[in-house]
Amino acid sequence: MSRYLFVVPPLVGHINPTLAVGSELARRGHDVAWVGDARVLHALGGTGLNIYDCATISLEERGDLVGPAALKFLWEHFFIPLGRAMExxxxxxxxxxxxxxIIADQQALAGSLVAERAGITWITSATTSTELTDPLASMPKVKDWITGLIDELRDELGAPASGHDPRFSPHGILAFTTAELSGTPAIAAERCWMVGPALADDGASAARSDFPWDFLDNDQRNILISMGTVNGATGAAFLxxxxxxxxxxxxxYRAVLVDPDGAVADPPSNVLVQKFVPQRALLPAMDAVICHAGHNTVCESLWNGLPLVTAPVRDDQPVVAQQVVDAGAGLRLRFRRATEQHIATALDTVLDPAAGHQAAAARIGQSFREAGGAVRAAEILAGLG
Structure with missing residues (x-):
């Protein structure tokens, strides 16, 4: 049997797929461990994980930054310092x-750079397909700036000048999506395994939840509204x-609205406001989702065949939102400019069978299930030797 080490950033959406893959590898008799923020890993995966605790960096200081300013912050104050801190x-x-x-997340640069330095085979974990679409192809100066930052970190950590971008392993890339949503990768398509979402079983957490399920017993259509776990108060007006x-x-309609920061103080009677929800357990009871186009929420929604109204805020969200639109599975709004009427009209549209969004969402969900998810990813990793 083999030994697999996952290197992950302190981000829920980047950790969850590795937990599903790691669980499948362990079921097959392999030894599995994680390097990352032990607090976050234990919260998501329980106390049974083999974890090497790691220094980390927080995204909280980013505040309301969006657009180019948010991208600049990510690289200068998160990705590069995180790589330095984790090494x-x-x-x-x-x-x-x-x-x-080693299975190294694209945003945990220390994983790939240290693996190269140690001469160990490493696989990229691409929990979002954004980087594979080459989103900066039309902005060569920005692309060169990021390459320069990575090269400086490579030199600082003593990694060899291998010619490989540490976000795209020459040994292979696990992409937790399918071509039906993301299209063919613009980067490293020849070595990219599109395995679909790797969803861990959350039955236990759903059973423990005190969510008021009776709220959903109605004749209206149920809508989930969420702006994600890392956008904070930025999405308050949209909510x-x-x-x-x-x-x-x-x-x-009835809606379950996820509001960890208390943005909606006096909700209508047909809107249930919750700080947190058992999202995976909740989605099968929904008819549509209004969200920020975070990759995890989008994929979990499409897994259940749910059309989407997206309002991307920053990071990979605009790219993912456009993928949803291009795939026909939903609509995209501007989160700062979306009015009550804009949101209502978009919701009415995606739930209109004649518009085709529901059929497209169902088609993508089927592609996810056929791709194999965690089982397929574990088979690929086990076959490396």
């Missing part, structure tokens, strides 16, 4: 665990407008 702990974990292969849009149609 000693990744190095120590490799020395202790002695993995046969209030979305609540108003649902509230104006009590005979048509």
């Amino acid at each position: 000693p702990d990744v190095t120590a974990a490799i020395q202790h665990f002695r993995p046969d292969a 209030r407008n979305a609540a108003a849009a649902i509230g104006a149609r009590p005979d048509r």
Whole structure:
């Protein structure tokens, strides 16, 4: 049997797929461990994981930055410092665990750079397809700037000048999506395995949840509204407008609105506001989703055949939102400019069978299930040797 080490950033959407893949590898008798923020890993995967705790960096200081300013912050104050901070702990974990292969998240640069330095086979974990679409192809100066930052980090960590971008392993890339949503990768398509979403079983968490399920027992269509876990108060105005849009149609819709920061203080009677929800367990009871186009939420929604109204805020969200539109599975709004009427009209449209969004969402969901997810990813990793 082999030993696999996952290197992950402190981001829920980047950790969850690795938990599903790691669980499948362990079921097959392999040894599995993670390097990352132990607090986050334990919260998501329980106490049974083999974890090497790692220094981390927070995204909280980003505030309301969007657009180019948010991209600049990500690279200068998160990706590069995170790589620098994680390197000693990744190095120590490799020395202790002695993995046969490393699965390095695209945003945990220390994983791939230290693996190259140690001469260990490494596979890229692409939990979002954004980088594979070459989103900066039309902005060569920005692309060169990012390449320069990565090269500086490579030199600082003592990684060899291999000619490989540490976000795209020459040994292979696990992309947790399918071509039906993302299209053919513009980068490294020849070595990219599109395995679809790797969804861990969350039955236990759903059973423990105190969610008021009776709220969903109605004749209206149920809508989930969420702006994600890392957007904070940035999406507050959009959430209030979305609540108003649902509230104006009590005979048509009910909504569960995820509001960890208390943006919606006085919701309509047909809008249930919750700080957190068991999203995976909740989605099968939904008819549509209004969200920020975070890759996890989009994929989990499409897995259930749900059409989407997206309002991307930053990071990979605009690219993912456009993928949803191009695939026919939903519509895209401008989150800062979306009014109550914009949101209501978009929701009415995606739920109109004649518009085709529901059929497209169902088609993509079927492609996800056929791609194999965690089982297929584990088969690929087990076959590396």
